[in-house]
Amino acid sequence: MKKFSIYALLSLLVIATSSFILNTTDAGYKVGDVAGDFKLTNIDGKKVSLNDYPEAKGVILVFTCNHCPFSVAYEDRIIGLHNKYVSKGYPVVAINSNDAKAYPDDSFENMVVRAKDKAFPFRYLHDESQEIARNYGATRTPHVYVLNKEKESWVVRYIGAIDDNTDSPAEVTKKYVETAVNELLEGKPVSTSFTKAIGCSIKWKK
Amino acid sequence: MSILRFLFAFLILFLSSTEKSSSQPVHIVKIGEVLSRINHTSDTVLVLNFWATWCVPCIEELPDFIKMEKDLANQPVKFVYLSLDFKKNLTGKLQPFLKKNEITSEVLLLDEPDYNSWIDKISVDWQGAIPATVVIDRKNKSQTFHEGSLNYNELKTIIQKYIP
Numbered sequence: 001m002k003k004f005s006i007y008a009l010l011s012l013l014v015i016a017t018s019s020f021i022l023n024t025t026d027a028g029y030k031v032g033d034v035a036g037d038f039k040l041t042n043i044d045g046k047k048v049s050l051n052d053y054p055e056a057k058g059v060i061l062v063f064t065c066n067h068c069p070f071s072v073a074y075e076d077r078i079i080g081l082h083n084k085y086v087s088k089g090y091p092v093v094a095i096n097s098n099d100a101k102a103y104p105d106d107s108f109e110n111m112v113v114r115a116k117d118k119a120f121p122f123r124y125l126h127d128e129s130q131e132i133a134r135n136y137g138a139t140r141t142p143h144v145y146v147l148n149k150e151k152e153s154w155v156v157r158y159i160g161a162i163d164d165n166t167d168s169p170a171e172v173t174k175k176y177v178e179t180a181v182n183e184l185l186e187g188k189p190v191s192t193s194f195t196k197a198i199g200c201s202i203k204w205k206k
Numbered sequence: 207m208s209i210l211r212f213l214f215a216f217l218i219l220f221l222s223s224t225e226k227s228s229s230q231p232v233h234i235v236k237i238g239e240v241l242s243r244i245n246h247t248s249d250t251v252l253v254l255n256f257w258a259t260w261c262v263p264c265i266e267e268l269p270d271f272i273k274m275e276k277d278l279a280n281q282p283v284k285f286v287y288l289s290l291d292f293k294k295n296l297t298g299k300l301q302p303f304l305k306k307n308e309i310t311s312e313v314l315l316l317d318e319p320d321y322n323s324w325i326d327k328i329s330v331d332w333q334g335a336i337p338a339t340v341v342i343d344r345k346n347k348s349q350t351f352h353e354g355s356l357n358y359n360e361l362k363t364i365i366q367k368y369i370p
Contacts, residue, residue: 069260103262139353140335164320167292171319195322198290200261201335201354 028137031193035061035147035154038132040095040125043112048093048123050147050154057089058148058157058184060177063138065098066114067105068200071141073166075118078142081162081177082122090146090181092122097133098141102203133202140199146180146190157184160195232300234293235314237324243286244342250284251368252342253361256316256328258290259303263355264337268309270358274365275311281369282344287313290336343368 029035037050053059062078064071082092100107108126115124127133136145137159146158158180163172180190244252255271257264268287275285287309291300296315304313318324325332329351332338339356341364342349350364 067262139333161322164322166321167294167319174320176322196325196332196334197321198256198325198334198336201263201337203263 028135029145029156029159031156031159031190033156035145035156036135037154038125038127040127040132041108042123042125043108043115043120048125053091053093055089056091056149058146058181059154060085060090060092060181061136061145061147062092062094062162063097063133063136063141063143063145063202064094065096065103065106065141065200065202066110067098067103068141070166070199074142074162077162077169079118079121084178085181086121088181088185090184094120094122094124095127095132096124097127097130097138097202099130099203099205101205130202130205138202140197140201142199143202144177146177146184148184157190158193161197166197232289232296232304232313232315234296234317235288237316237318237327240288240314240316241327247284247342247344249344250282251344251365253283253285253365254328254340254342255285255287256290256336256338257287258336259295259299260291261336267337267355267357268307270356270361272309272311274358274361278365278369283365283369285311287311288316289313290316293317339364341365341368 035050039047039049042048050059060081064074064078066072078092078094085091096106096111098106104110108128111124111126114120138145142162144158144160144162145156147154148157149155158177160176162175162177163169164174164176165172174192176192176195179192183190240254244254253271253275257268259265271285271287275283289300293315300313300315303309321334325334328338328340329349331351332353335353337355338351338353339361340349340351350367352360352364356364
């Protein structure tokens with residue numbers, strides 16, 4: 001019995017610690033916050049930051065990865081978003097923050113392979129330290145942050161899902177990211193600025 | 207209200223038929239059925255585990271949950287595993303997985319693609335990552351929600367809050 005209470009106490013500690021970690025990531029950015037810049041390695045080996053997009057009106061930042069079936073299900077739609085909005089001033093920037101030890105598919109080498117296979121037209125950055133995912137509060141893949149450039153600051157205007165049907169693009173009724181970017185292009189406030197979706201949890205390094 | 211009651215009776219009916227069969231027919235449910243199950247939890251503590259066959263950490267924690275379920279077989283605790291596999295993968299992935307791993311627990315496939323419409327109904331604390339687990343007490347007066355993996359001892363600590 002004593003032994004069990006020690007275990008119970010220990011597991012309480014573990015839960016308390018893990019929820020603390022969760023809370024710190026949950027903290028992240030809220031809609032309306034100014035997003036911090038980053039300097040991450042692109043699949044071509046070059047460092048990329050938000051400052052490398054001086055002409056952009058904003059950026060569609062997508063936390064994604066290789067291994068997650070939900071990310072894979074959205075790959076073509078993420079390519080579509082970039083192709084539709086890059087000329088309008090909102091390029092896609094994809095970031096992989098997963099621990100490659102837990103998911104070897106998500107290593108930098110495999111990011112390069114995946115980007116080549118799918119001919120990603122956007123930059124695919126490696127957040128090896130996971131600092132950017134933590135700063136932003138990304139918890140799952142895919143997890144989108146639409147940033148809008150306002151007076152030289154990158155302001156978060158949308159957080160959430162790409163649309164309302166992961167499995168079947170044909171059955172999508174609400175294109176959350178497209179609607180948000182369209183509204184920004186028209187100078188309107190974003191009507192749906194936050195959504196939730198099922199996704200693979202971002203695997204944090206131990 | 208009567209529709210809810212009917213749904214609930216219906217749910218109980220086909221759930222009890224699930225338990226009797228040795229093979230693993232997985233029922234496809236909507237969120238309303240899950241919520242009425244939660245709201246009608248009267249004589250058992252309900253452990254709802256959200257998972258999918260494609261989710262690696264879900265598969266990793268599953269054996270601990272099933273061990274707990276077996277260890278608590280004589281206690282008023284009910285385990286329900288809500289799979290978020292796509293409906294089209296029911297016969298190709300989910301059922302073969304359950305068969306291969308000899309899982310006879312109650313597994314339901316939650317077919318609700320518009321995730322944003324219902325995640326907050328399970329818990330406003332849920333960001334949408336799986337695995338996620340919610341433990342609901344007998345009278346639905348309190349619940350514990352956890353996003354992320356749980357091992358045997360962590361799960362035990364949560365359940366112990368609701369059964370003496």
